[in-house]
Amino acid sequence: MLKLQDLAKNQELFSHGHRACAGCGEALAVRQILLAAQPRPVVTAMATGCLEIFSSIYPHSAWQVPMIHTAFETAASTAAGVEAAYRFAKKKGLISDDIRIIAFAGDGGTYDIGLQALSGALERRHRFLYVCTNNEAYMNTGIQRSSATPYGADTTTSPAGRVLPGKIQHRKNIMEIVIAHDVAYAAQTTVFFWRDLATKVQKALDAPGPSFLNVLVPCPLGWRHLPSETVKLSRLAADTCYWPLYEYENGRYKVNYTPTKKLPVEEFLKPQGRFRHLFSGEAGQQVIAELQRYVDEQWELLLRKQALFGEESAKA
Numbered sequence: 001m002l003k004l005q006d007l008a009k010n011q012e013l014f015s016h017g018h019r020a021c022a023g024c025g026e027a028l029a030v031r032q033i034l035l036a037a038q039p040r041p042v043v044t045a046m047a048t049g050c051l052e053i054f055s056s057i058y059p060h061s062a063w064q065v066p067m068i069h070t071a072f073e074t075a076a077s078t079a080a081g082v083e084a085a086y087r088f089a090k091k092k093g094l095i096s097d098d099i100r101i102i103a104f105a106g107d108g109g110t111y112d113i114g115l116q117a118l119s120g121a122l123e124r125r126h127r128f129l130y131v132c133t134n135n136e137a138y139m140n141t142g143i144q145r146s147s148a149t150p151y152g153a154d155t156t157t158s159p160a161g162r163v164l165p166g167k168i169q170h171r172k173n174i175m176e177i178v179i180a181h182d183v184a185y186a187a188q189t190t191v192f193f194w195r196d197l198a199t200k201v202q203k204a205l206d207a208p209g210p211s212f213l214n215v216l217v218p219c220p221l222g223w224r225h226l227p228s229e230t231v232k233l234s235r236l237a238a239d240t241c242y243w244p245l246y247e248y249e250n251g252r253y254k255v256n257y258t259p260t261k262k263l264p265v266e267e268f269l270k271p272q273g274r275f276r277h278l279f280s281g282e283a284g285q286q287v288i289a290e291l292q293r294y295v296d297e298q299w300e301l302l303l304r305k306q307a308l309f310g311e312e313s314a315k316a
Contacts, residue, residue, distance in 0.1 A: 011064070014055070014063065021054075023227025023228060024054070025219060029215045030133065033215075040098065041100070042099065043086075044067045044102045044104060045079040047073070047105040048070075049140050073116070076120070076121040079130070082101050086101065103128060105130070106139075107147075108138045111146055118130060121210065135217050135223075136216075137219075145157050145158040151287070152275060152278055152288070152291055155274070165287045183207075183210045183212055185203055185207035187246065187248065188245060188246055190237055190243055193234075196257065200247060201213065216237055217234075218233045224272060224274055242265055244302055252309055253306045254311060266288060269291075
C-alpha cells in the first residue's frame with residue numbers, strides 16, 4: 001500500500017511558483033499525479049486551459065518534466081504522436097528508457113471539443129494515460145457550461161434566473177464512453193483521496209494499453225466556494241455519491257469507496273455559489289430533488305455493474 005511518507009520523498013515534478021488560484025483543485029491533482037508517477041520517466045502533453053495558463057507563463061514553468069503545450073482539442077492526438085514516435089525510436093534502438101506519456105486536459109477539452117481526438121487515440125490503442133482534470137465547466141474562458149457541468153449549476157451560459165434554473169441537462173457519462181473503447185484501464189477519483197488517486201495513476205501507467213483518469217478538481221472561482229474548502233468539497237462529492245470512486249480493469253468494475261453513511265447531495269451543493277439559487281424557493285428544491293434522483297440512480301447502476309461485471313462475478 002502506498003504511504004504518504006514515500007510519496008513525500010519523491011521529487012516535486014510540478015513545482016512551486018505557478019500562478020494557480022488559492023485552493024485550486026487542478027494544481028493539487030497534477031502535483032499528486034506527477035508524484036505518483038515516479039520513478040517512471042514521463043513526457044507530458046497539455047491542452048490549452050487553466051492548467052496551461054497558470055503553470056507555463058513564459059519565461060516561467062512549473063513543469064520539471066518534458067511538457068508539450070498543444071491546442072484545446074488536441075491533447076490526445078499530441079500524446080498519441082509522442083507515443084508513436086517513442087515506439088519508433090525505441091524500435092530503432094535510439095531510446096532505451098521505459099518512458100510513460102501523460103496527456104492532461106480539462107473537461108471542455110475532453111467531454112466536448114477534444115472528444116474526437118480522444119476517441120481516435122483510444123481506438124488506435126496508443127499506450128498513454130489521459131487525465132481529465134474535471135472542474136465541470138470552461139473556467140479559463142469565463143465559466144461557460146460544458147457537457148460535464150451538472151444539472152442545476154449556474155454558469156455564464158446557463159444562468160440561473162426566471163427562465164432557467166441553471167443548466168437543464170445532466171452531465172455526460174464520459175467514463176462509459178471511454179470504457180466503450182475497450183481501454184486497458186479507466187478510473188474516476190478526486191483529490192481528497194490521495195492514496196486512491198496515486199494508486200490509480202500507477203495502475204494506469206502500467207496498463208498494457210490506453211488508460212484514462214477522470215479526476216474531480218473543485219474550482220474556487222467557478223464553483224464559488226472558499227479556497228479553504230476545496231479538499232472538503234472533494235470528500236463531500238464522494239460521501240454523497242455525487243462523484244463515485246471506481247475503476248474499470250480487465251473488463252471488471254470495482255467501486256473503491258463506499259461511504260459509511262451516504263450523505264444527501266445537498267451537503268455537497270450548499271457550500272457552492274453556483275448552486276446558491278437552489279436554496280431560495282420551491283423551484284430550487286425541485287431541482288435538488290431531481291439531482292438527488294439522478295445521483296441515486298447512477299450510484300445504484302454502478303453497484304449493479306460491479307455485481308454483474310466485478311471481481312465477485314468473475315469468481316462465480
